[in-house]
Every structure is written in structure tokens, then in C-alpha cells.
Amino acid sequence: MKVCIAEKPSVAAEIAKVLGAKFKRDGYFEGNGYQVTWTFGHLCQLSQPHHYNEDWKKWKMDYLPMIPDHYDVELIDDKGVKKQFKVIKELYKKATLIINCGDAGQEGELIQRWVMGLCKFKCPVKRLWISSLTEESIRKGFEDLKPQSDYDSLYDAGLARAHGDWLLGMNATRFYTLKYGGYNQMLSIGRVQTPTLSMIVSRDMEIENFVPKPYYVLTTKYKGVVFNSINGKYDKLANAEADCRKITGQPFVVTKITETKGSEQAPQLYDLTSLQVDCNKKYGMSADRTLKTIQSLYEKKLTTYPRVDTKYLSDDIYPKCEGILRNLKAYSNITIPILSSPLHKSPKVFNSKKVTDHHAIIPTGVEPTRLSESETKVYDLVIRRFVAVFYPSCLFNTTTVSGRSVDIDFKATGKTVTDWGWKKVYKNNKLADEKEEITLPTFSALEKSSHIPSVEHKETTPPKRFTEATLLQAMETAGKFVEDESLREAMKENGIGRPSSRAGIIETLIKRGYVERQKKNIVSTSTGRQLLSYIKSNLLKSPELTGRWEKKLRDIESRKYSRKSFMEELESQLREIISNG
Numbered sequence: 001m002k003v004c005i006a007e008k009p010s011v012a013a014e015i016a017k018v019l020g021a022k023f024k025r026d027g028y029f030e031g032n033g034y035q036v037t038w039t040f041g042h043l044c045q046l047s048q049p050h051h052y053n054e055d056w057k058k059w060k061m062d063y064l065p066m067i068p069d070h071y072d073v074e075l076i077d078d079k080g081v082k083k084q085f086k087v088i089k090e091l092y093k094k095a096t097l098i099i100n101c102g103d104a105g106q107e108g109e110l111i112q113r114w115v116m117g118l119c120k121f122k123c124p125v126k127r128l129w130i131s132s133l134t135e136e137s138i139r140k141g142f143e144d145l146k147p148q149s150d151y152d153s154l155y156d157a158g159l160a161r162a163h164g165d166w167l168l169g170m171n172a173t174r175f176y177t178l179k180y181g182g183y184n185q186m187l188s189i190g191r192v193q194t195p196t197l198s199m200i201v202s203r204d205m206e207i208e209n210f211v212p213k214p215y216y217v218l219t220t221k222y223k224g225v226v227f228n229s230i231n232g233k234y235d236k237l238a239n240a241e242a243d244c245r246k247i248t249g250q251p252f253v254v255t256k257i258t259e260t261k262g263s264e265q266a267p268q269l270y271d272l273t274s275l276q277v278d279c280n281k282k283y284g285m286s287a288d289r290t291l292k293t294i295q296s297l298y299e300k301k302l303t304t305y306p307r308v309d310t311k312y313l314s315d316d317i318y319p320k321c322e323g324i325l326r327n328l329k330a331y332s333n334i335t336i337p338i339l340s341s342p343l344h345k346s347p348k349v350f351n352s353k354k355v356t357d358h359h360a361i362i363p364t365g366v367e368p369t370r371l372s373e374s375e376t377k378v379y380d381l382v383i384r385r386f387v388a389v390f391y392p393s394c395l396f397n398t399t400t401v402s403g404r405s406v407d408i409d410f411k412a413t414g415k416t417v418t419d420w421g422w423k424k425v426y427k428n429n430k431l432a433d434e435k436e437e438i439t440l441p442t443f444s445a446l447e448k449s450s451h452i453p454s455v456e457h458k459e460t461t462p463p464k465r466f467t468e469a470t471l472l473q474a475m476e477t478a479g480k481f482v483e484d485e486s487l488r489e490a491m492k493e494n495g496i497g498r499p500s501s502r503a504g505i506i507e508t509l510i511k512r513g514y515v516e517r518q519k520k521n522i523v524s525t526s527t528g529r530q531l532l533s534y535i536k537s538n539l540l541k542s543p544e545l546t547g548r549w550e551k552k553l554r555d556i557e558s559r560k561y562s563r564k565s566f567m568e569e570l571e572s573q574l575r576e577i578i579s580n581g
Contacts, residue, residue, distance in 0.1 A: 001033065001034070001035055001091075001094060001095055001096060002033060002034050002035070002095070002096065002097045002098075002099060003034075003035045003036075003037065003091045003092060003095040003097070003098050003099070004016075004019070004034060004035070004036045004037070004098075004099040004101050004128070005036075005037050005038060005039065005088065005098065005099070005100060005101060005102070005112060005115070006036065006037075006038045006039075006101040006102065007038065007039055007041060007101075007102045007103045007108055007111060007112075008038055008039075008040070008041070008299070009038045009040075010299050011038070011101070011103075011133065011299060012028075012029065012036050012037065012038040012101075013029070014133050014138065014299075014301070015036050015101055015128075015138055016029035016031075016034070016036040017135075018135050018138040018139055018142075019031075019032055019034045019036065019142070020032035020034070021034045021035065021036045026087065027083070027084055027087030027088075028087060028091060035091050035095075036101075037084075037087060037088050037091055038084070039084065039088075039102075039111055039112070039115060040080070040081065040084065041111065042076065042111055042114075043075060043076060043081050043084065043085050043088075043111070043114075043115055044073045044074065044075055044076065044111075044114040044115060044118060045073070045074060045076055046071055046072070046073060046074075046162060046163070046166045047071070047072040047073065047074045049066050049170055051072060051074070052066075052068040052069075052072075053066070053068075059174050059177070059178055060178070061175070061178055061179075064171055064174060064175055064578050065167075065171045065571070065574050065575060065578055066170060066171055066174075067167065067571055067574075071159075071162075071163050071166065073114045073117060073118060074118075075118065085115070085118070088115060088119060089118075089119045092116070092119045092121040092123075093121075095121065095123045096123055097123055097124055097125075097126060098116070098121060098123055098124070098125045098126070099125075099126050099127075099128055099142075099145065100112045100113075100116075100125055100126070100127045100128065100148060101128040103305075103307070104128075104129050104130060104131065104305060104357060104358065105154075105305075105307050105357065105358070105500070106154055106157055106158040106161070106498070106557065107158065107307075107498075107500065109151055109154045109155045109158055110155060110158035110159065110162060113155050124148075125148040126145040126146065126147065126148065127145065127146040127147070127148050127150065127151055128141045128142065128145060128146075129141060129146055129151075129357070130305075131304045131305045131358050131359060132298070132301065132303070132304045132305065132364050133298065133299060133301045134301050134364050134366060137364075153556065153557050153558065153559045154357075154557055156556050156557070156563050157553050157554070157556040157557035157563075159563060160553055160556050160563040160566045160567065161553055163563075163567060164191060164549070164553075164566065164567065164570050165190065165191050167567070167570055167571065167574060168189070168190070168191045168540075168570065168574060169188075169189060169190050169191065171574055171578065172189035172190075172194075172540060172574070172577060173186065173187065173188050173189045175189075175577070175578055176189055176531070176534055176535065179534070180534045187531050187534065188512050188514075189535075189540060190505075190508075191546060191549065192475075192496050192497040192501065192502075192505050192546060193505055193508055193509060194532075194535065194540050194541060195479075195496055195540070195541055195542060195543040195545075195546040196471070196475060196496065196497070196505055196506070196509065196543070197509055197514050197515065197524070197528055197531070197532060198532055198541040198542070198543065199466070199471070199474055199475075199479050199543055200466055200471070200509075200515055200522060200523070200524045200528070201524045201528060201529050201532050203463060203465065203466055204465065204523060204524045204529075205529075206462065206463060207462045207463060207465060210462035210463075212459040212460050212461065212462075213459065213460045214237075214457065214458070214459050215233040215234060215235060215458055215459070215460065216233065216234040216235075216236075216237050216239075216240035216455050216456065216457060216458065217229070217232075217233060217234070217240075217455070217456045217458060218231065218234065218240050218243055218244055218408070218453065218454075218455055218456075219410075219453070219454055219455075219456060220247070220252060220405065220410060220451045220452060220453040220454070221451060221452045221454075222252045222403065222449070222451040222452075223441055223443070223449070224441065225401075225412050225440060225441065226412065227252075227401075227403055227410035227411060227412045227451075228410060228411060228412070229243070229408060229409070229410055230409045230410065230411055231243070231408065231409075233458075234455075237455070237457075240455045241455055243408055244453050244454065244455050246406055246408070247405035247406050247408055247451075247453050248453055250405050250406050251405065251448045251449065251450065251451075252403050252404070252405045252410075252448065252449060252450070252451035253403060253404050253405070253446065253447070253448045254401060254402070254403050254443050254444065254445055254446060254447045254448075255402045255403055255404050255409075255445070255446075256400075256401075256402040256445065257399065257400070257401050257402075257443055257444075257445055258399070258400045258402075259397055259398070259399050259400075260397070260398050260400075261395070261396075261397055261398075261418075262395070262396050262397070262398055263393040263394065263395050263396070263421075264393055264394045264396070264421075265346070265348060265393050265422070266385075266388040266389045266391060266393075266421075266422035266425075267385065267388070268311035268312075268348055268349070268360075268389070269311045269312070269313065269349060269360035269361065269362060269385055269386065269389060270311065270360060270361045270381070270382060270385055271308050271309050271310055271311050271360060271361065271499060272291070272294070272306055272307055272308055272309065272361070272499040272500065273309070273472050273473070273476050273499050273502065274311065275290060275294060275306075275361060275378070275381065275382070276290045276291065276468070276469075276472055276502075276503065277469040277472055277473060278381055278469075279293075279377070279378060279381065280467060280468045280469035280472075280520075281467075281469045282381075283374075283377050284520060285374065285377075285378075286468055286503070286506075286507075287468050287472055287502060287503035287506055288503040288504065288506070288507050289374065290378060290503070291306070291307075291500065291503045293372075293374045293375055293378045294306040294361065294378055294382075296375060297375055297378060297379055297382075300366075300368070300375075301364055301366045302363060302364060302366050302368050302379060303361055303362065303363055303364060303379070303382055304358075304359065304360075304361055304362050304363075304364060305358050305361075306361055307358075307498075307499060307500035308358045308359070308360065308361060308499065309498070309499045310354055310355055310356070310358065310359060310360055311354075311360045312349065312350065312351045312354035312355050312359060312360055313349055313350050313351075313355065313359045313360055313362070314350070314351075314352040314355040314359055315350050315351075315352045316352075317350070317359060317362075318343070318345055318350055321343055321390070322339065322343055323365060324362070324363060324364065324365035324386075325338070325339060325343075325365075325387065325390070326339065326365075327365030327366070327367065328363065328365060328383060328387070329367065330367075331383055331384075331387060334384070334387050334424065334425050335387060337391075337424075338387070338390045338391060343390045344389075344390050344391070344392065346389060348389075349389045356558075361382055362382065362386045363379075363382055363383050363386055384425050384426060387425050388422040388425040388426075389422070391421050391422035391424065391425060392419070392421045392422065393421050393422065394417060394419065394420055394421035394422055394423045395417070395418045395419040395421060396415055396416060396417045396418060396437075397415070397416050397418055398413060398414070398415050399413065399414045399415075399416070399440050400412075400413050401413075401414075401440060401443050405451065405453070412440065413438075414438045414439055414440030415437055415438050416437060416438075416439050417437050465518075465521040465522070465523060466521065466522045466523075467520045467521055467522065468506060468520075468522060471506065471522055472502055474543070475495055475496050475497055475502050475505075475543075476495040476502075477494075477495060478494050478495055478496055478543045478544050478546070478547030478550075479496075479543035479544065479547075480544075493550075493551050493554055494544075494547035494548065494550065494551050495547055495550060496543050496546045496547050496550055497550070498550075506522065509528070513525055513527045513528070514527055514528030514531060515528055536580065537576070537577045537580060539573050539576065539577055540577060549566075549570075552566050552569075553566070
């Protein structure tokens with residue numbers, strides 16, 4: 001009998017339906033030569049410290065660092081988990097082939113291999129690797145099952161992450177709790193959690209310690225348009241007012257008019273982080289809620305695999321895109337205009353070299369039914385982003401008008417859209433960004449007339465507090481502020497945490513009382529600040545250093561680095577942390 005194991009009962013049900021395993025049993029489906037069972041996400045966990053050494057049950061400085069010779073896995077102590085594990089173990093005993101149908105990612109691989117290890121199975125194992133749960137995708141995946149060994153490096157990276165998080169979390173939490181928390185308060189430390197907290201605290205302290213500095217801007221109004229002095233900011237009010245007096249009552253002359261044509265391509269497709277960012281910015285949805293919503297859409301076969309960190313599609317997806325677009329009946333008003341000719345194939349969208357295991361999040365073309373409010377919002381974002389990439393660029397003209405009064409030069413800029421291009425996808429939709437169009441009146445060179453100069457009093461402003469959107473972007477770039485989309489893409493390898501784990505990190509910080517939500521902002525608490533003040537080690541606090549660890553985990557996955565080296569380096573850093581406090 002072939003035994004298939006999925007990560008959730010709902011996914012198992014979809015696979016069973018395609019395979020013809022029609023009969024529902026207790027804990028699995030059966031039929032047509034297949035048994036299809038499931039886990040509930042993680043059934044297993046790494047063993048607690050006292051499993052390796054009875055003395056480690058006690059929280060004592062003398063026992064730190066706790067570094068096991070090996071790491072064992074145990075079943076989670078839960079009645080439902082134990083019951084389902086017993087079902088899986090019995091099925092594995094009689095299996096002639098196991099097909100790992102876990103989620104196609106690092107965590108999914110870890111979940112299933114830990115279960116297999118505890119079951120002590122003896123039969124061959126194949127891997128189902130799919131990016132959507134449509135019938136076509138599942139059938140094609142079963143026609144092209146991969147050897148389990150193809151994903152050994154993926155499992156190795158998952159193990160390194162789990163072992164590293166255990167090693168640092170268990171030891172650093174005990175060390176700082178014993179040194180500063182005593183028996184009154186547990187101080188939780190984590191490989192990703194702590195540098196994320198550090199970013200939030202640093203930003204909050206920067207805001208609170210910020211001292212605004214005044215500056216002054218000279219402007220003048222001519223034909224209803226505000227022109228700015230090209231002298232920029234004035235540090236002294238007297239200088240700005242002196243220039244203002246100099247030109248008051250003097251004519252304003254238009255010296256030059258230039259027009260340049262510009263274009264703007266559609267934004268790239270969504271990866272998980274950029275989708276979470278947009279959902280937070282536009283709808284105030286938390287990263288965690290967005291993740292759960294897009295996971296639900298994936299399980300309803302409406303969108304592709306969500307836990308991805310690429311914004312590209314492989315070239316073999318291009319021929320399928322027309323069919324997907326034609327199936328989006330509810331969006332025919334924006335799909336029909338691009339289906340009358342071959343679809344545009346942009347290198348910003350299609351690039352097989354930028355795709356490893358999974359491609360960007362796109363719709364499958366399956367027609368939705370009964371979506372919740374949050375599902376409707378997220379689905380709409382994914383659809384419009386997918387449709388937009390096949391539209392031409394948005395075209396515009398930028399008009400710059402230069403002028404002078406006495407010897408002071410001014411400038412005003414206007415922007416007129418000549419072809420909305422991809423922005424038509426968002427026209428009449430609240431996500432449309434039409435404020436960029438600033439139309440100037442007609443000017444002619446050397447025209448001259450009166451104007452109204454003035455001095456504007458301004459102050460420098462502090463940086464803004466983190467929202468979930470900006471915090472996710474900071475985690476993606478290891479705390480470095482990067483606006484350029486392509487540069488952010490290039491920096492992902494050094495981001496902290498995985499796309500699928502970042503929402504959980506934010507929720508953990510909130511749950512432990514280290515940060516809190518204040519409307520849309522994420523703000524550190526006194527507890528979080530106090531914890532961070534205890535930590536002297538940059539190894540624990542620095543997003544950049546944590547980003548380097550993350551890069552090494554990716555290198556393990558791509559077989560460029562070894563788990564053994566990663567753990568040896570982490571053990572050395574841990575000893576340094578405990579030695580130096």
C-alpha cells in the first residue's frame with residue numbers, strides 16, 4: 001500500500017479526492033491502492049534539556065552552556081497528537097512506499113521527516129512537490145514524484161535552524177533570566193526575536209531623543225502655482241527673510257520650460273512579505289492574519305503556495321498565464337484588454353534563475369465561492385497584481401518650469417499621465433494612486449508678472465515608528481532602510497527570519513509583553529527595553545549579524561555550507577555570550 005502524508009487534514013482530503021481514496025477511516029483516507037493521512041502541522045518537537053542531562057532540569061549558571069552531543073525529537077504531549085501519530089505509525093508499518101506530501105518548504109520537510117524518524121519506517125520514500133492544490137497540479141505532481149534524497153539539503157537547513165534556535169533560545173533565556181530576572185521574571189531570548197526587538201527599541205529611542213531643528217524654505221506663488229527656491233533650506237530665518245524682501249514687489253520671469261517623457265512599470269508580483277506589507281498598509285491587517293488568510297486561499301485552491309520569498313515566475317509558467325487570466329471571469333473588465341494579443345513577457349516577471357523551489361504568489365484561475373471579508377481583500381490584491389504585470393507601462397510627461405526674481409531661482413514641477421497603462425487595473429478602485437498627477441497651467445518662456453513670495457517655517461522630523469509593514473521590510477533587509485525594490489530583493493538573503501516565520505516573531509514579542517500595538521504602530525514596552533538593556537552582546541542584538549546566520553542557513557539549503565560548521569560557529573558564539581555577559 002502507498003501511504004501519502006500531508007501537513008493538514010484539509011490538504012489530505014484534496015489529495016485523496018484526486019487519487020481516488022474515497023473511503024474515510026479514522027485518521028486517514030483509503031482507496032485505489034492509497035492511504036492518505038496527515039499531521040496537524042508539528043507532531044514532534046526537540047527534546048527538553050533534562051532529556052539529555054538530568055541536572056539540566058535545574059536552572060543554574062554552572063550548567064551553562066547546555067550543548068548536547070546530539071539532538072533528539074519527541075512527540076508533543078497532546079492527546080490528539082498521540083492518537084494521530086499512532087495511526088501514522090501503523091500505516092507506515094505496512095507501507096510499500098511513503099509519499100511525503102508535506103508543504104513544499106523547509107518547515108514542511110522538517111515536520112514530515114521528524115515523524116518518519118520516530119516511526120522507524122523501512123520502505124522507500126518519494127516526495128510530492130507542488131505549488132498549488134488544484135487537481136491538475138496534484139495529478140502532475142504524482143506523475144513526477146521526486147526521490148526523498150533530492151531534498152536532503154532542505155531538511156539539513158531545517159535541522160540547523162531548529163537546533164540553532166534550541167541552542168541559543170534555551171541557553172540565552174536561562175542565562176539572562178538567572179542573571180537579571182531571578183525567580184520573578186523569565187527573560188525570553190531568541191535568535192530572530194531579540195534583534196527584531198532591538199530594531200524596535202532603537203527606533204523608539206531615536207524618536208524620543210530626537211531634538212527638532214528649525215529650518216526655512218523660500219517659496220513664491222505665481223499663476224496659482226507654488227515655486228520653490230532652488231537654494232534649498234535656510235538655517236537662519238534672517239537670511240530667508242532677507243531674500244524674501246529682496247524679491248517682494250519685483251517681477252517673476254519664467255526662464256525655462258522643459259518636458260521629459262517618463263514611464264513606470266507595474267510593481268513585481270507578490271512574495272509573502274510584500275503581500276503582508278500591502279495588506280497592513282491598505283487594510284491594517286496584521287502579518288499573522290495575512291499569512292493565515294493567504295494560506296486559506298491556497299488550501300481553497302485559489303492561489304499558489306504562499307510561503308515564498310521570490311517575486312518571479314519560472315519561464316515554464318508563461319504558457320499557462322493566458323488560461324489563468326481567461327478563468328478570472330469576475331475580473332473580465334481588466335483581463336479582456338490584454339487577451340486580444342500575446343501577453344507581454346517581462347524579465348521582471350519571468351526569470352527561471354530567480355526561482356528555486358517556488359514561484360511568486362499568483363491566482364490559479366479556480367473560481368472562488370464564499371470568501372470571508374479578509375479573503376476577498378487578499379485575493380483581490382493577488383489578482384490585480386497578477387493582471388497588472390501584463391499591462392504596458394504607465395506613461396507620463398514631467399514638466400519643469402524654472403523662474404527667477406532678481407537673482408533668486410525657483411522651480412515647479414508637474415506630472416501629467418498620458419497613458420495609464422497598468423494603473424488601469426486599479427482605476428475606480430481605492431488602491432489606485434492617482435494623486436501623482438499634478439497638472440501645471442500653460443507657461444511661456446520669458447513671460448513676466450507679479451508673484452507672492454513667502455517664507456515657510458519648518459522643523460526636521462524624527463523617523464516614524466514601526467508599523468507591521470515597515471517592520472517586515474526592515475526584517476527583510478536586516479534593519480537597513482532600502483526603498484528600491486530591486487535592491488531589497490537582492491538583500492533578502494541576509495534578512496532575519498524566514499518569510500513564513502516573521503509574523504510569528506512579531507506576535508511572540510507582543511505576547512511576551514516586549515512590544516505592543518498602538519493603533520497601526522508597533523512600540524516597545526518598558527519590559528522590552530529593560531530586557532534589551534541587560535544584553536551586552538551584539539551577537540544577540542544585531543540584525544546584521546543575525547542576517548549573516550540566515551544567509552548561512554540558505555547556503556546549507558543550496559549545499560554551499562554545512563550544518564556542522566553552522567552549529568560549531570553558533571556554539572562558539574554562545575560560549576562568548578555567556579563568558580562576556
